[in-house]
Amino acid sequence: MAQGKQEKAPKAKTEKVKAEKATKEKTEKAPKEKAEKPPKEKLTKEQKAEKRSRANTSTETRKINVRRYLKLGDRFYAESAYYTAAEYYKEVVQVKPENRYANFWLAMSLLRARDYENAEVFFAKFGAIKPGEKDKESKWKEEDEKLFTKFHYYYGEVLHRNGKYEQAIGEYSKFKSSYDKEDKASWAKLANNGIKGCELGLNPYNSKIKTNRLSPVVNRAYNELSPMPYDAQTLYFSSLPSDTLVFDNKRKERPEYQIYTTTLADGNWSKPAVVKNEDVNTPKYNAGNGAFNADRSRFYFTxxxxxEDDRSLCNIFVADCKAGKFSNVQRLPEPINYKERFTSTQPTVRVGNDGREVVYFVSDRDGGKGGLDIWFTSRIKSGEYTAPKLVGGSVNTVGDEVTPFWEETTKTLYYSSNGLPGFGGFDVFSTKELADLSWTEPHNLGKILNTGYDELYYNIASDQSRGFFTSNRPGGRFLDGIASSSDDIFTWELFNYAVEGIAYKDGNVDAGPVEGATFQLYKKNADGSRELVAVDTTSKGGNYFFKLKPDEDYEVEVVRAGFKPTVEFVSTRNLPMEDTINKNLGVQKSVYVMYGSVIEEGKPEVKLDDVSYTVIEQSGSGVQRTIMNGKTEVGSLKFAVDLDRDKDYKLIFRKNGYFSKTVPYSTKSLGDKDSVLNDVALTKLELNKDYTLKNILYEFGKATLTETSKEVLDTLYTILVENPTFEIELSSHTDAIGSDAANQKLSQARAESCVSYLISKGIAKERLKAVGYGESRPKAPNTTEEGKDNPEGRALNRRTEFKILKG
Structure with a gap:
């Protein structure tokens, strides 16, 4: 049997020099640069001839050198040529089905080639092989301890990826109880995450999204990686555009991944065009992992x-970007990049709290938690970069964290991990930075987006409703007969949720919608607060329509003049599929609207603007309460006032150059009316014009005011209160009965009596001037032409007047 392979610990998960290539199991890290180049098929002429011979010879009619084939399988496995390694192991299994070594490493090769279904088949075959009569128990046990110590873990991983969660939990549990190497703690963490991921799979949370694989114009048989939109119509990505397995007999002849662009027009993506810039797509280098800064002025890539030791070493570069053209390409300095020590790759960019450009990236450098971890550096004003730091919290694990993407609007970091509980392989997670610079616990974005395959390079558009990602899920082009061998670019978009309805008078939905309503959509936050999302004021007929996002709580509020605002709760949290929610809102009449124009007295065609008004509520006990002060805008010829139902009011209207006017108004017994038209006429003010106060009466020959006179003076008092700038002359006049001197004295006393009353009511005496004119200013003759007494004329002459001296 060929030399055995000793599995290495997950904590080593680096791409360092392999002292014994044939004894190292290489973890397939799809987003690592190993996935950004074709499998390496380094075949000699002799090997090619042998391969052709094998293809043309039945295994039933020929014999093979089992030891040699196993060594070749080991060699190609160690060099990550998993497709070819599988072929050699498969040859052995075909002629020796009970060969444990061949079955196990065939399963491992298929797992690393991402052929999970067939990997499961051969892991199961390996587990079913029992010791034969000639097998020594001690040798069997020794092989288990040296060669197959992680069988249950990898079998569990394949079952996990294939959605057989209960079986996978059993294999992970067997691994935990049987594995007893020095790195037991690290592997136990991975097994526990596998168990938690399977439990998640048994009770999955489904992402409320739709996914769509980009057309074969963009997606070819090899990996398409790192999709990064420049704008809504332009996409950058990395690709090796070939539909057949690439063999590289000579390393220099093997093609490289390059950065391409494609544009969207009329719903179709164009044929990709390579970025023609040798400082970006440099010969003999694999280029990819593009990321733009916030204003698209810089482009980071790798x-x-x-x-020679089979590592893929990556460095991060930055280029100036203008209108999609790249220039001034610079390699980021040490210690971000090191020429040979470790890899730095997959940048994403954010704007830091201090305004600096923060670059998150992936590296296997010392000081991390596992193999590939997420680090960050800041670009300072001088263009230099700070020393890298490891992202804290629970973001990084003993597994691999890769393909980070920073979403600026929600301050969220998205990334893929195989070290957190998921559905198998790399799943997409999110985390948010908190005010104290810590991070929230990573959140798995759920099934549909995440599967048992590898989901990578997730990004999200600024409107939060769509984006791109890559996955090797089946459905694309086969490579070497494997449906899940390569990553394709997918789009995702949120389920289309909406809410619609009408506003109707409460208790009378059959009467139809209330027109003229304004609908407002609020998003409810976890802390109970709410934020305005949208307003619908354009709908006709009282109806509304709002788009909603999945797994959010909302409030729809309807506002309508004359009605109480009504709020209804709406949620998309438990809706399994796309849906439009119907939510009608009943509104209760709460106010009437008194509206109209302010016109000039005697000239209804003259409408007045810039009118102030005060609304005073009057209770039955006589208590008055000012509830609002308003003013019509300059140029506005209408006023509108909301008044509560079943109450009494008075409204005072004022305008410079006019007498104020008080309008009593009651909303009692208005019935179903929504509004009432009520034009208000104001009398134009004239300085030094005499205005007569009727029914100011005195006892004969005296200056004492009667109660009736006080009521009339109260009207003048109101005018003075409503027009606080008025200064007036209040004058008293007599008829001709009595002497001139007596009448002069009496009229002065009566004028002063009126002024004293107004002062007692609170009018400042500086605003009042009392003048008695006696009989000197008659309005009518005191006697007839025949010399007889004229009672009607004398009545007109006995009067009290005021005139405005200052307005």
């Missing part, structure tokens, strides 16, 4: 080269 170049990878195959080392």
């Amino acid at each position: 170049k990878c080269v195959d080392m």
Whole structure:
């Protein structure tokens, strides 16, 4: 039997020099640069001839050198040529079905070639092989301890990937109880994560998204990697555009992955075009993993080269970007990149809290938690970069964390991991940075997006509803007969959820919608707060329509003049499929709208703007309460006031150059009316014009005010209160009965009596001037032409007047 292979610990998960290539199991890391180049098929002429011979010879009619075939399988496995390694192991299994070594490493080769279904078949065959009569128990046990110590783990991994969760849990559990090497703790963590992932698979949370594989114009048989949109129509990605297995007899002849672009037009992606810039796509290097900074002025990417020790060593580069053209390509300095020590790859960029450009990237450098971990560095103003630091919290694990993507709007880091509980292989997770710079626990984005295959390079558009990712899930082109051998680019978009309905008068939905309503959509946050998302004011007929996102809570609020605002709760959390929710909102009438124009008294065609108004609520006990002050805008010829039902009000209207006016108004017994038209006329103010106060009466020959006179003066008091800038002259006049001197004295006393009353009511005396004119300013003759007494004329002459001296 060929020399055995000793599995290495997961904590070593680096791509360091292999002292014994044939004894190392290489973990297939799809996003690593190993997945960014074709399998290495280094066949000599002799081997090629032998391969052709094998293809033309039945295994039933020929014999093979089992030891030699196993050694060749070991060699190609150690060099990551898993397809070819599987062929050699398979040859042995065909002639010696009970060969444990061939069955196990055939299963491992198929697992690494990502042929999970057939890997399961041969792991099961390996597990079913029992010792024969000639097998020594001690040798059998020694092989188990040296060669097959991780059988139960890898069998569990394949079952896990294939969705056979209960069986997988059993294999992971057997592994935990049987594995007893020095690195037991690290492998136990991975097995526990596998068990948790299977439990997640038994009770999955489904992502509420739709996925779509890009057309074969973009997706070829080899991997398409690192899709990164430049804008809504332009996509950059890395590819090796071949549909057949590439054999590389000479390393220099093997083609490289390069960065391509494709554009979207009329729903179709164009034939990819390679980026024609040798500083980006450099001969003999694999290029990929592009990422733009926030303003698209810089483009970060990686170049990878195959080392003689079979490592794929990657460095990060940055280029200036203008209108999609790249220039001034620079390799990021040490210690971000090291020429031969470790790999640095898969950058993504954010704007830091201090405004700096922060670059997250993946590396297998010392100081991490596992093999590939996520690190970060900051670009300072001088263009230099700070020393890398490991991302903290639970982001990194003993497994691999790869393909990070920073989403700026929600401050969320998305990445793929095989070291966290998932559905098998690499799943996409999210985490958010908190105010104290710690990170939330990673969140698995759920099934449909994540599968038992590898989901990588997830990104999300600024509208949060769509994006790209890669996966090797079946459905694309076969490579060497394997449906899941290569990664393709997919788009994803959120399920289409919506809410629609009408606003109707509460208790009378059959009457139809209430027109003129405004609908507002609010997102409910976990802390109970809410944020406005959208407003629908354009719908006709009282209906509304809003798009919703999956797994969110919302409130729909309807606002309508004359009605109480109504709020309804809407959630998309438990909706399994796309749906439009119907939610009608009943509204209760709460107010009437008094509206109209303010016009000039006697000139209804003259409408006034810039009018102030005060709304005063009057209770039955006489208590008054000002509930609002408003003002019509300059140029607006209408006013509108909301008044509660079943109440009494008075509204005071004021405008410079006009007398204020008080309008009593009651909303009692208005019935089903929504609004009431009520135009208000204001009398234009004229300075020094005499205005007569009717029914100001006194006892004969006295200046004492009667109660009726006080009521009339209260009207003047109201005018003065409503027009606080007025200064007036209040004058009193008599008829001709009595002497001139007596009438002058009496009129002065009566004018002062009126002024004193107004002062007692709170009017400042500086605003009042009392003048008695006696009989000197008659409005009508005191006697007839015949010299007789004229009672009607004398009545007109006995009067009290005021005129505005200052408005």
